[in-house]
Amino acid sequence: MRRRTGRRPGNPDTRAAILEAARAAFAERGFDAASIRSIAAAAQVDPALVHHYFGSKDQLFLAAMEAPVDPREVLPKVLTGDRERVGERLVRTFLGVWDSPAGAAGLALLRSAVSNEWTARLVREFLTTQVLRRVLDHLDIDPAELPLRGSLVASQLVGLAMMRYVVRLEPVASAAPETLVATIGPTVQRYLTGDLST
Amino acid sequence: MRRRTGRRPGNPDTRAAILEAARAAFAERGFDAASIRSIAAAAQVDPALVHHYFGSKDQLFLAAMEAPVDPREVLPKVLTGDRERVGERLVRTFLGVWDSPAGAAGLALLRSAVSNEWTARLVREFLTTQVLRRVLDHLDIDPAELPLRGSLVASQLVGLAMMRYVVRLEPVASAAPETLVATIGPTVQRYLTGDLST
Numbered sequence: 001m002r003r004r005t006g007r008r009p010g011n012p013d014t015r016a017a018i019l020e021a022a023r024a025a026f027a028e029r030g031f032d033a034a035s036i037r038s039i040a041a042a043a044q045v046d047p048a049l050v051h052h053y054f055g056s057k058d059q060l061f062l063a064a065m066e067a068p069v070d071p072r073e074v075l076p077k078v079l080t081g082d083r084e085r086v087g088e089r090l091v092r093t094f095l096g097v098w099d100s101p102a103g104a105a106g107l108a109l110l111r112s113a114v115s116n117e118w119t120a121r122l123v124r125e126f127l128t129t130q131v132l133r134r135v136l137d138h139l140d141i142d143p144a145e146l147p148l149r150g151s152l153v154a155s156q157l158v159g160l161a162m163m164r165y166v167v168r169l170e171p172v173a174s175a176a177p178e179t180l181v182a183t184i185g186p187t188v189q190r191y192l193t194g195d196l197s198t
Numbered sequence: 199m200r201r202r203t204g205r206r207p208g209n210p211d212t213r214a215a216i217l218e219a220a221r222a223a224f225a226e227r228g229f230d231a232a233s234i235r236s237i238a239a240a241a242q243v244d245p246a247l248v249h250h251y252f253g254s255k256d257q258l259f260l261a262a263m264e265a266p267v268d269p270r271e272v273l274p275k276v277l278t279g280d281r282e283r284v285g286e287r288l289v290r291t292f293l294g295v296w297d298s299p300a301g302a303a304g305l306a307l308l309r310s311a312v313s314n315e316w317t318a319r320l321v322r323e324f325l326t327t328q329v330l331r332r333v334l335d336h337l338d339i340d341p342a343e344l345p346l347r348g349s350l351v352a353s354q355l356v357g358l359a360m361m362r363y364v365v366r367l368e369p370v371a372s373a374a375p376e377t378l379v380a381t382i383g384p385t386v387q388r389y390l391t392g393d394l395s396t
Contacts, residue, residue, distance in 0.1 A: 110312065111312050111313055113364065113365060114308065114309050114312040114313070114360075114364055115309055115312070115313060120364060120365050120366065123365050124365050124366065124367050127365075127367060128367070147368060147369050148369050148370070148373070148377075148381070151361055151367045151368065151369060151370040151371075152370065152381055152382065154357075154361055154365075154367055154370075155354070155357040155358045155360065155361040155362075155370060155382070156353070156354055156357055156385070157357070158357045158360045158361060158365070159352075159353040159354050159355070159356045159357020159358065159360065160353045160357065162312075162353065162356045162357060162360065163349055163352055163353040163356065164353075166311065166312055166318060167311060167318050167321050167322050167325075167352075167356070168318065168322065169322050169325060169326070169349045169352055170345060170349065171345050171346050171349060172346070172349040172350065172352075172353060173349075175346070179346075182394070183346070183350055183389075183394045184350065184353070186388075187354070187385045187388070190384075190385070191381075196380070196381045197380055197381075
């Protein structure tokens with residue numbers, strides 16, 4: 001492994017090189033197969049420096065894809081509590097993030113995923129490894145059903161973001177969050193815990 | 199109104215000029231306010247030529263936004279029949295269009311709407327004037343509830359297209375259409391005819 005002595009810790013170029021190598025690795029090989037070691041090698045830095053800058057592989061991934069939120073912070077609030085209301089809590093939390101300053105980053109990510117295959121892959125890895133796995137840890141869902149349930153939830157929530165923030169179709173665009181919680185919450189609940197009758 | 203004598207009927211430039219003027223008019227002023235007369239004036243042609251090339255204002259609009267399908271052909275099949283299965287029929291028809299060669303045009307439109315405010319406006323006008331109004335004509339829905347019901351349906355279907363064709367999240371990406379009809383159909387049904395408890 002080479003290491004450029006010209007790159008000092010704290011050097012913005014070094015951070016940028018690590019993030020670029022991480023984006024490429026996560027998009028090409030997926031979250032699980034991409035190692036910190038290989039990313040460090042591609043960025044020509046010591047793996048310890050990657051850990052120093054970004055912490056865990058999870059954190060490096062969130063930084064590389066410019067994730068608007070850290071699911072480890074948000075998801076426990078959604079998943080803890082009455083199991084029959086997890087759909088409502090998920091829609092409420094989702095809208096809370098999108099209606100906050102983080103929403104601009106979410107919109108940028110959505111725009112990029114639609115036009116760029118690599119970003120689409122990162123979003124896919126994000127949903128699978130950062131969100132759905134944690135849902136499995138908290139809710140009592142048959143692991144065999146989780147991928148379908150999870151991707152159905154994603155279809156409804158990403159579509160909600162598209163209509164509310166991109167296409168801006170009324171009245172969804174300016175509806176009070178609780179209107180959407182009441183109408184879309186039961187959909188998400190059914191996708192997560194209901195009978196899908198497939 | 200000026201008319202360029204250099205523009206002959208059948209001239210591709212004339213068609214392109216009309217379509218460009220139509221896109222601008224529909225995006226800026228909306229479908230209802232944009233007239234064939236004003237579009238013809240902007241394109242510097244006679245209104246009769248616009249009718250000759252494109253037929254009705256509906257047809258001009260579909261051509262201008264490069265709509266993958268004509269809702270007047272597709273919707274009657276969806277809306278006619280057992281009212282309690284309209285959700286399933288809508289999902290089945292939607293997937294049939296997207297899985298057909300027309301899907302490429304749909305994907306191009308989706309990509310453009312996400313990055314381009316004008317296309318987003320055209321998609322909004324399309325959903326409102328070409329799709330939702332016709333749903334109202336066929337289903338017995340309270341007109342006051344139609345906009346919310348329609349935009350909820352749009353959120354689920356556009357999100358389905360995003361996950362299946364853009365982000366390609368499995369298993370939604372390669373699921374058999376009937377799996378998605380069975381799981382997402384009831385959502386669309388509830389949005390259209392069910393109790394939304396708002």
